[in-house]
Amino acid sequence: MSGLWWALGVSGVSLAVLGYYAFIYLPAQLHRWRCAGLKAFAQIVVLRTNGRYGKPEPMVALASHIALEMGLSLHERRRLELAIYLRDIGMVGIPYAVLNARERTLTEQMVLERHLEMGAAIAEQIPGLSGVAPIVRNHHADYADAPNAPISALIISALEEFLRLAEEVGLEDALGVLKADAGERFHPEVVEALCKVMRTRTQLWGISLDRAASLWL
Numbered sequence: 130m131s132g133l134w135w136a137l138g139v140s141g142v143s144l145a146v147l148g149y150y151a152f153i154y155l156p157a158q159l160h161r162w163r164c165a166g167l168k169a170f171a172q173i174v175v176l177r178t179n180g181r182y183g184k185p186e187p188m189v190a191l192a193s194h195i196a197l198e199m200g201l202s203l204h205e206r207r208r209l210e211l212a213i214y215l216r217d218i219g220m221v222g223i224p225y226a227v228l229n230a231r232e233r234t235l236t237e238q239m240v241l242e243r244h245l246e247m248g249a250a251i252a253e254q255i256p257g258l259s260g261v262a263p264i265v266r267n268h269h270a271d272y273a274d275a276p277n278a279p280i281s282a283l284i285i286s287a288l289e290e291f292l293r294l295a296e297e298v299g300l301e302d303a304l305g306v307l308k309a310d311a312g313e314r315f316h317p318e319v320v321e322a323l324c325k326v327m328r329t330r331t332q333l334w335g336i337s338l339d340r341a342a343s344l345w346l
Contacts, residue, residue: 160207160210160211163211163257163258164210164211164214167211167214167215168185168214170214170215170218171184171185171214171215171217171218173218173221174217174218174220174221177220177221177225177228178217178220178228178229179229181228181229182217182220182289183289183292183293185213185214187292188213188285188288188289188292189210189213189214191288191292191323191326192209192210192213192284192285192288193206193209193210194326194330195284195288195319195322195323195326196209196281196284198322198325198326199280199318199319199322201280201281205280205281208260208261208264208281209264209281209284209285211258211261212261212264212265212268212281212282212285213285215248215251215252215258215261215265216248216264216265216268216285217244217248218247218248218251218252218265219243219244219245219246219247219248219249219250219251219265220244220248222243222244222247223240223241223243223244223247224240227240227241228241242269245265245266245267245268245269246266248265248266249262249263249265249266250262252265263278263279263282264279264281264282264285265282266282267279267282267283267286268282268285268286268289269286269289270282270283270286271286271313271314271315272286272312272313272314272315272316272317273312273313273314276316280316280319283315283316283319284316284319286314286315287307287315287316287319287320287323288323290303290306290307290314290315291303291304291307291323294306300327304323304324304327307320307323308320308324
């Protein structure tokens with residue numbers, strides 16, 4: 130009888146290990162590999178635009194905290210991270226002069242906006258990443274115009290503006306702009322989560338809001 134219990138115990142442990150490997154370790158490792166590969170795509174965009182549209186790493190770090198604050202699932206948090214690295218990949222198809230122009234004509238702005246559809250089309254062709262395409266396509270969407278856009282796209286939309294403004298006018302004014310436009314340009318729950326994250330980091334670290342912002346930027 131003891132041999133039977135021993136065999137059952139070994140079988141149970143083996144199944145637990147196999148389940149951990151198949152359902153936890155392997156998906157996490159696959160996600161890390163995907164992110165590592167997409168970082169190369171993101172770096173191409175950074176180099177081609179001279180960093181004008183920001184680097185992905187600060188946004189990934191802040192977005193992960195916002196997603197947790199909003200209670201998004203692990204699957205959606207991973208989609209969000211992948212989309213951040215891939216969001217501007219369509220810019221590889223935009224003429225260099227348009228990408229880096231100080232001012233653009235209406236026609237040039239329309240050409241630039243094509244990077245959304247181009248990026249989504251590229252995402253759809255990458256095995257396993259077709260689910261990221263709607264986020265890439267809508268990551269500049271205004272909440273009032275597209276309230277049903279993927280929540281990850283609306284997070285990216287808010288964070289792109291926040292990070293840009295934080296560098297230009299400071300954290301307090303950047304948060305003020307997002308609060309003023311909550312419900313119009315930006316999803317109100319995203320803005321609320323962003324404010325909570327920044328406030329929590331400030332309280333935990335015992336530092337000023339501007340100093341907290343510098344840790345993200």
